[in-house]
Amino acid sequence: MEPMTASHADTDARADLMSYLDFHVEAGVDAALDERAHDRFAEAEAAALAPAPRAEPAPPREPLPREPLPREPLPQRDPAPGEDAPLEFRRELPSRDPPPREPPRTYGNAAGAKPGEAADDARARAAQMTTLAELEALLRGFEGCGLRFTAKNLVFADGNPQARVMFVGEAPGADEDRIGKPFMGRSGQLLDRMMAAIGLDRSSAYISNVVPWRPPGNRNPTPQEISICRPFVERQIELADPDILVCLGAPATQTLTGTKDGILKARGRFYPYRLGDGREIRALATLHPAYLLRQPVQKRLAWRDFRMLKAALDGSAAGR
Template identity: 45%
Template sequence: MNAARDLHPEQLRSLLHFYADAGVEWLLEEEAVDRIAEFEAMRAARAAAPREAAPAPQQQPARQATPRQEQPRAPAPAPMPNVAIPDSQAVAEAEFAAGSARSLDELRTAMEAFNGCNLKTSARCLVFAEGNAKPAVMVIGAMPNADDDRDGQPFSGRQGAMLERMLAGIGLARADVLLTNVVPWRPPGNRPPSQREADICRPFIERQIALAEPRHLLILGNFAARFLLRSNDTIHQLRGEWRQIEIAGRPVPAFATLHPQDLVTAPISKRLAWQDLLAFRAGLQG
């Protein structure tokens, strides 16, 4: 078995991506270590220490100091590049980067250069908004999944196909809307983003909305609904009703419903989503 230090950086990067896709979040040592046995040995050594009579200094024969052969030191592990720790400074840097962008293209460039969110270190790529840049409807999910991270676009794979069927049911196509996520980098193992990670990403999603100027928002899933509506209620309490959110001083009508992934994993929820989509379509026509 090769140790991590023996791998080429590109090989190590590919291996880490494989582990992330498989849902691995912790890396352990290469060989199993019996910590219980280590503890018992240490405790036995401490208990035996007082019973050993130490020789008095004057009785100890003088020994000639011999030069000690210095063992070669193992090379220090190379530091991981671009490891970011989320903090208040990262939020301020995100606000500055987002506020400096004057178009979606500029915002994408700014986000690609941003290193203040630790999610970027494990994701393959930035998954940015895609579709109509000046849409009547902007669709916002929570975060990229493994398919999105691989393809570099939001709502790929099975959940993307489900979303396209949802939109087609109310007379919309994928090309008609702008698709994006609250968090643009896939968290390891598809875990939910932490509160700090979400705080760092907030300036970027709010700037996307401000630059796209959609007339309506369709918010998908529990995380995105609670985040954008600033609520602690669940998606089942927030879904099916029009609400107003303010972005850059501009009120935007917003409507929350279930995420396509919810319908893939629990098809019985399609009935609720269809009711929501009919209400959403009525609001578009009103």
């Protein structure tokens, strides 16, 4: 056997060192902190057994010199007749009385009216309108409903007011609020297709909503808001005088017919709707197009309702 040379020894040492490093890398060691190993467990035990160093009290701090604050002279008043010198008086303290309350909100022209009074005021005003144009002008200036101040536009109606059928939804959405006409978004496009399936369009139908202003964030109108706006849509129906009223969705159905049933139970039925002069027309309850966009499988039910509407329109036309 040949003796090991220095080069062979260096090669073996380098190989051993690389193997040692590979072992540590596989064990998870990724950095060398010192040239020699440390037994951290032994160091922790030694530190626990060592007596804690005695803390020396800190030297007392000398107080900082304080200068007296200048005193403001008390306010003086002019001497009253008969007085020789002005009298001093105390500075007025802030009042502990509660801040003044905001003035009550105005509904229509009745300042401080409650929602019920606002609805009565709305009914009295709506009854005085003799045309749809007057009713729309009244709504543009009406301040009894808070939705007027958050909406961009009044959404009064669209279509032909002389039509034999009138569709009424719940409230405008973002597209309707921007354009100022009802059913202008995706639900309006679906309503147009549904009307076209029975031979109707916006020139042969009149379209409106129970609430003519968009609620913020497309939320549902509150019962108070519906109560205030209801006299206007009822007067709008009287002035349009359709043969058949179609209530789109549960809010419109419950508001105009008085039923408490959900829309899936109420749909497909004709309800009597009494006008202000005592005459009675029929109101058909059906699903709202926005609901059908969320539940396309229910379009078959809406199709049945629109076939009933078509038959009713044909029957009323034949009876004339």
